[in-house]
Amino acid sequence: MAAKPKLHYVSERGRMEPIRWLLAAAGIEFDECFMKTKDDLLKLRKDGFLLFQQVPMVEIDGMKMVQTRAILNYIAAKYNLYGKDLKERALIDMYVEGLFDLNELIMTSDYQPADKKEQQLATALDKATNRYFPVFEKVLKDHGQDFLVGNRFSRADVQLLEVLLMAEECKPDILAQFPLLQSFKARISNIPTIKKFLQPGSQRKSPPRQEDVPKIIKIFY
Amino acid sequence: MAGKPKLYYFNGRGKMESIRWLLAAAGVEFEEEFLETREQYEKLLQDGSLLFQQVPMVEIDGMKMVQTRAILNYIAAKYNLYGKDLKERALIDMYVGGTDDLMGFILMFPFLSAEDKEKQHAFIVQKATSRYFPAYEKVLKDHGHDFLVGNNFSWADVHLLEAILMVEEKKSDVLSGFPQLQAFKARISSIPTIKKFLEPGSQRKPVPDDKYVETVRRVLCMYYDVKAN
Numbered sequence: 001m002a003a004k005p006k007l008h009y010v011s012e013r014g015r016m017e018p019i020r021w022l023l024a025a026a027g028i029e030f031d032e033c034f035m036k037t038k039d040d041l042l043k044l045r046k047d048g049f050l051l052f053q054q055v056p057m058v059e060i061d062g063m064k065m066v067q068t069r070a071i072l073n074y075i076a077a078k079y080n081l082y083g084k085d086l087k088e089r090a091l092i093d094m095y096v097e098g099l100f101d102l103n104e105l106i107m108t109s110d111y112q113p114a115d116k117k118e119q120q121l122a123t124a125l126d127k128a129t130n131r132y133f134p135v136f137e138k139v140l141k142d143h144g145q146d147f148l149v150g151n152r153f154s155r156a157d158v159q160l161l162e163v164l165l166m167a168e169e170c171k172p173d174i175l176a177q178f179p180l181l182q183s184f185k186a187r188i189s190n191i192p193t194i195k196k197f198l199q200p201g202s203q204r205k206s207p208p209r210q211e212d213v214p215k216i217i218k219i220f221y
Numbered sequence: 222m223a224g225k226p227k228l229y230y231f232n233g234r235g236k237m238e239s240i241r242w243l244l245a246a247a248g249v250e251f252e253e254e255f256l257e258t259r260e261q262y263e264k265l266l267q268d269g270s271l272l273f274q275q276v277p278m279v280e281i282d283g284m285k286m287v288q289t290r291a292i293l294n295y296i297a298a299k300y301n302l303y304g305k306d307l308k309e310r311a312l313i314d315m316y317v318g319g320t321d322d323l324m325g326f327i328l329m330f331p332f333l334s335a336e337d338k339e340k341q342h343a344f345i346v347q348k349a350t351s352r353y354f355p356a357y358e359k360v361l362k363d364h365g366h367d368f369l370v371g372n373n374f375s376w377a378d379v380h381l382l383e384a385i386l387m388v389e390e391k392k393s394d395v396l397s398g399f400p401q402l403q404a405f406k407a408r409i410s411s412i413p414t415i416k417k418f419l420e421p422g423s424q425r426k427p428v429p430d431d432k433y434v435e436t437v438r439r440v441l442c443m444y445y446d447v448k449a450n
Contacts, residue, residue: 051356052319065311067318069290074311086298090284093291098273131273 005030006059008044010216013107013205015068016056018100018159020204022072024197025158026079032203038219069100076155088150095136095148095156099163102132106166110208111217121170128167133178136160140180146187153191161188169207226251226281229265231440233433234426235328236289237277239321239383241425243293245418246379247300253424262440293317297376309371316357316369316377320384323353327387329447331429332437337449342391344450349388354399357381361401367408374412382409390428 005023009016011034023030035041035055045053051066058065061078065071076082076092083089105124112120139148148156164185167174175182188194197204208216226244230237232255244251256262256276265271271278272287279286282299286292297303297313304310326345333341360369369377385406388395396403409415418425438444 051315052322052352061308063308063311065315067315070311070314070318073294073314074307077307077310086295087282087284089298090286090291090295093294094272094286094288097288097290101273135272 003059004028007032008035008049008057008059009055010035010219011205012208012212012216014056015107017107017205018103018162019056019058019068019071019075021158021162021197022075022081022155024203025155025191025193026075026081027193028075028079030203035219041219072096072155081153081155081158083150083154084152088154091149092154092156095139096159098132098135099156099159102128103159103163103166106163106170111213125167125171125174128163129174129177132163133167133175133181136184137178137180140184146184157184157188158194161185161194224280225249226279228253229256229270229278229280230276231256231433231436232426233429233436235277235429235437238426239324239380240277240279240289240292240296242379242383242418243296243302243376245424246412246414247296247302248414249296249300251424256440257436259440259442290321293376302374302376302379304371304375305373309375312370313375313377316360317380319353319356320377320380323349323384324387326450327391329449331431331434332447333449334446341449345388346392346395349395350398353384354396354402357405358399358401361405367405378405378409379415382406382415 005028007016007019007030009032011032020030035044041055044050044055044057049064050057051064054066056066056068056071058071060071060074065074073082083092102124105120105127109117109120109124136148143151145151147153148160161184164175164181175185189198196202226249228237228240228251230253232253241251256265262276265276265278266274270285272285275287277287277289277292279292281292281295286295294303304313323345326341326348330338330341330345357369364372366372368374369381382405385396385402396406410419417423
């Protein structure tokens with residue numbers, strides 16, 4: 001009897017958001033337990049639930065999993081979103097690691113002090129436009145297929161869509177030079193599980209409100 | 222016809238060191254091309270060899286692999302150091318994530334100002350002894366096995382040994398509260414492939430020095446200040 005996975009985090013995107021995306025893409029329902037104060041984090045630590053005293057933590061299949069990558073790897077492999085062999089996995093890993101870097105840059109800019117925030121965001125968007133997006137545009141162009149790897153839907157497609165949308169939130173015309181990424185975005189957004197996740201009322205989170213940022217930081221530090 | 226893997230990086234530890242450890246532990250011989258000049262780096266860029274314009278890059282099995290984690294995952298899986306099933310992989314990934322974070326604090330160390338180095342030194346020791354080492358000490362104590370996962374030698378063991386040695390370079394008695402880790406360190410260090418890698422003359426790189434920092438800054442045109450944690 002498999003219970004639903006249970007996610008422990010704050011009610012923000014942060015490092016949990018790619019996990020929400022992947023579960024949703026795989027059509028897996030999940031519960032969430034939101035930390036609202038520092039005491040909530042301290043309690044999780046005190047109960048011995050956090051291997052390195054950190055969240056994200058996901059209760060899944062009898063494990064209390066921590067470390068974002070470990071959790072994503074497990075979900076991807078379990079739900080067949082990790083390619084069919086070692087070589088496809090290698091490609092997927094290269095792509096998702098690059099996307100992870102970009103996601104971090106964009107996501108953490110929201111939590112920077114006012115004087116650093118704009119600069120970091122500018123750097124992130126510059127890297128998106130000049131380093132990351134051209135790579136994925138070329139991958140799609142070179143093989144002409146609908147999905148990034150192996151002509152099959154995988155976690156790489158989910159994570160790329162997530163980052164494309166995050167970048168567009170910051171700069172709506174950021175995909176102007178990338179026609180294949182534009183059609184990729186439309187195509188992947190239409191996959192039923194993803195379409196559902198993109199609708200209002202889903203468990204997808206929004207960027208943090210400016211006024212909430214100090215409170216959120218206080219929970220962790 | 223499989224040639225030896227070829228590593229493209231600076232002549233120093235950085236992000237490539239964990240890859241050297243894992244290949245060595247698996248008994249896989251590898252070649253290295255060291256980046257010394259900006260021109261070398263720009264040539265790699267122009268050749269389209271660096272997917273995201275970054276190193277590490279490893280030529281292996283016909284691929285030009287980038288992204289440290291992707292490379293490590295591939296090597297671990299190929300050489301059966303990644304557990305026997307999904308659940309063991311989950312544990313290995315969790316443990317490697319922790320040691321990766323810990324070594325990340327040390328990675329930036331040589332690039333810090335003298336003042337920040339002092340702060341970071343304290344930070345590294347504090348995190349090692351209050352967050353990371355206790356976790357691994359407990360894992361070993363609870364199951365009483367020689368290896369971290371599945372009673373079998375895996376990537377997690379290699380990575381933890383690497384991390385322990387790196388922290389010991391910062392504070393030589395840092396394992397004094399951790400008897401299991403002390404025994405673990407002795408045990409894993411005696412595994413023949415690892416023992417060989419720990420001997421002088423191996424491809425293991427020394428603690429980074431000013432020359433290394435200067436090379437990295439020059440090749441990457443990375444002249445900005447790196448912040449401490």
